[in-house]
Amino acid sequence: MRAGKAVWAVAAVAVAGAAGAAAVGFGGDRPGPRTATGLPPATAQVTRQTMHDVDEEPGDLGYGRTTTLSGRVPGVITGTPLPGDVIERGRAVYRVDDRPVVLLYGAVAAYRPLTPGTTGADVRQLEENLRVLGYGGFPVDTSYTAATATAVRRWQKDLGLPQTGEVDLGRVLFSVGAIRVDTVTAGVNESTGGGDEVLRFTGTDRTVTVHLAVSKQRLARNGVQVQVRLPDGRTVPGRVDRVYTVIEQAQDTPPQTRVEALVSLADPAAAAGIEAAVVEVTFTAAERADVLTVPVAALVALAEGGYGLEVVDGTATRYIKVEPGLFAGGRVEVTGDGLTEGMTVGMPR
Numbered sequence: 489m490r491a492g493k494a495v496w497a498v499a500a501v502a503v504a505g506a507a508g509a510a511a512v513g514f515g516g517d518r519p520g521p522r523t524a525t526g527l528p529p530a531t532a533q534v535t536r537q538t539m540h541d542v543d544e545e546p547g548d549l550g551y552g553r554t555t556t557l558s559g560r561v562p563g564v565i566t567g568t569p570l571p572g573d574v575i576e577r578g579r580a581v582y583r584v585d586d587r588p589v590v591l592l593y594g595a596v597a598a599y600r601p602l603t604p605g606t607t608g609a610d611v612r613q614l615e616e617n618l619r620v621l622g623y624g625g626f627p628v629d630t631s632y633t634a635a636t637a638t639a640v641r642r643w644q645k646d647l648g649l650p651q652t653g654e655v656d657l658g659r660v661l662f663s664v665g666a667i668r669v670d671t672v673t674a675g676v677n678e679s680t681g682g683g684d685e686v687l688r689f690t691g692t693d694r695t696v697t698v699h700l701a702v703s704k705q706r707l708a709r710n711g712v713q714v715q716v717r718l719p720d721g722r723t724v725p726g727r728v729d730r731v732y733t734v735i736e737q738a739q740d741t742p743p744q745t746r747v748e749a750l751v752s753l754a755d756p757a758a759a760a761g762i763e764a765a766v767v768e769v770t771f772t773a774a775e776r777a778d779v780l781t782v783p784v785a786a787l788v789a790l791a792e793g794g795y796g797l798e799v800v801d802g803t804a805t806r807y808i809k810v811e812p813g814l815f816a817g818g819r820v821e822v823t824g825d826g827l828t829e830g831m832t833v834g835m836p837r
Contacts, residue, residue: 527800527803527805527834528798528800528805528834528835528836529835530834530835531800531832531833531834531835532782532783532786532832532833532835533830533831533832533833534780534781534782534797534822534827534828534829534830534831534832534833535780535781535782535829536778536779536780536781536829537778537779537781538775538776538777538778538779539775539776539779539781539814539816539817539819539821540772540774540775540776540816541772541773541774541775541814541816542770542771542772542773542816543704543707543770543771543773544768544769544770544771545698545700545704545707545768545769545771546698546766546767546768546769547696547697547698547699547716547751547766547767547768547769548696548697548698548764548765548766548767549694549695549696549716549718549759549762549764549765549766549767550690550694550695550696550697550763550764551668551670551690551691551692551693551694551695552690552691552693552695552697552750553690553697553750554670554671554688554689554690555663555688555689555690556685556687556688557581557661557685557686557687557688557689558683558684558685558686559584559658559674559680559681559682559683559684559685559686560656560657560658560681560683561584561587561589561656561658561659561680561681562584562680562681562682563584563585563587563679563680563681564584564585564677564678564679564680565582565583565584565674565675565676565677565678565679565680565686566583566584566585566586566676566677567580567582567583567586567676568582568583568672568674568675568676568686568687569581569582569669569672569687570669570672571669571670571671571672572668572669573668573669574666574667574668574669574692575591575666575667575668575669575689576591576666577591577592577593577617577620577621577666578590578591578592578617578621579591581661581667581687582674582686582687584680584681586648587647587648587649588647588648588649589658589659589660589661590647590659590660590661591660591661591663591666591667592613592614592617592660592661592662592663593613593616593617593662593663593664593665594610594613594614594616594617594662594663594664595613595662595664596608596609596610596613596662597662598610598657598658598660598661598662599657600657601654601655601656601657602614602632602654602655603632603637603654603655604632604633604634604636604637604653604654605632606631606632607630607631607632608630609630610662611629611630611631611632611636612628612629612630613662614632614636614640614655614660615628615629615636615639616628618636618639618640618643621643623639623640623642623643624639625638625639626638626639637653637654638653640652640653640654640655641653658681663689663691664691665691665692666691666692667689667690667691667692668689668690668691668692669687669688669689670687670688670689670690671687671688672686672687673685673686673687673688674686674687693752693756694752694753694756694759695729695750695751695752696716696726696750696751696752696753696767696769697748697749697750697751698748698749698750698751698769699746699747699748700746700747700748700749701746701747702733702745702746702747704747705731705747706773707749707771707773708728708731708747708749708771709728709731710728710729710730710731711727711728712727712728712771712772713725713726713727713772714726714727714728714751714769714770714771714772715769715770716751716753716767716768716769716770717767717768717769717770718758718759718762718765718767719762719765719766719767722758724753724754724755724758724759725753725754725755726751726752726753726754726769727751727752727754728749728750728751729750729751729752730749730750731747731748731749731750732747732748733745733746733747733748734746734747734748751769774814776813776814776821779813779814779821779823780821780822780823780827780828780829781819781820781821781822782797782819782820782822782833783818783819783820783835784815784818784819784820785835785836786798786833786834786835786836787810787812787820787822788807788836790807790809794809794811795809795810795811795812796808796809796810796824797810797822797824797827797831797833797834798833798834798836799831799832799833799834800832800833800834801832805834808824808825808826808827809824809825810822810823810824810827811823811824
């Protein structure tokens with residue numbers, strides 16, 4: 489897994505760094521170097537801004553995860569597609585004994601023969617496809633009736649299949665949409681039908697797969713908007729469509745848990761001509777709007793606990809206690825009694 493390039497500061501690390509300054513109490517000695525006037529050597533302003541917890545991670549631009557198609561129809565493979573081919577509803581995915589295995593659309597995988605008397609969601613899928621392909625004469629529901637069988641026979645005749653009125657297991661591949669052939673693993677003249685792999689396919693939409701450590705799971709949530717930087721430098725918006733956990737087990741090593749996020753491009757045409765590439769995905773994990781901020785180095789560890797700021801008033805200074813919030817881009821969100829925008833604070837180190 490490639491290491492991500494973090495462009496945000498982890499709160500715990502930043503606070504630990506600030507704690508490296510000498511601890512002072514409200515009446516204690518000033519920490520760090522002083523000028524001849526007793527003022528800190530450098531100062532900064534308290535500003536009001538919107539802060540973002542941002543992280544940039546590498547991702548793989550492609551077509552998403554592959555799905556394996558196993559051969560269930562017995563016979564000899566007589567035709568296969570080519571990698572990269574796009575197959576749509578009603579078209580042959582591959583051929584057995586010179587007869588097609590056909591792609592139909594649906595979310596439920598084909599798992600049984602469909603015959604008169606069968607009921608279920610897979611029957612509705614079949615009937616919906618027959619209707620779209622021009623074979624009607626039945627109500628679209630969950631029941632495989634004699635009218636459904638009549639439409640199936642007409643469909644089988646046009647495909648050059650035996651006109652049985654029944655759909656054998658393996659004769660159709662149900663997919664949620666058109667498919668793109670990724671890899672063909674079985675060849676013409678090979679026997680099939682025992683469940684051996686024939687090919688692998690993906691969807692046709694461009695997808696970015698981002699591999700994240702579990703510690704960064706906060707970055708990827710369904711529906712989160714991201715920015716994707718393409719190899720040519722263009723940046724296009726995207727969205728996290730799915731997040732899931734993967735356990736990787738390599739030989740002789742303990743299993744590792746990873747998080748994978750699938751990101752879709754708002755404008756798929758932006759990736760036209762790019763078959764596969766490594767891209768950079770920018771996640772915004774948190775946002776703080778209209779907050780007071782100071783440089784992280786302005787934080788001072790207080791002897792009584794917590795953190796403060798050394799406020800510079802002309803030729804004098806005083807300390808006020810603050811609560812750190814979000815750390816990002818070298819600055820930290822701060823809140824505290826008496827803290828206002830435009831204040832000058834010391835930089836003790």
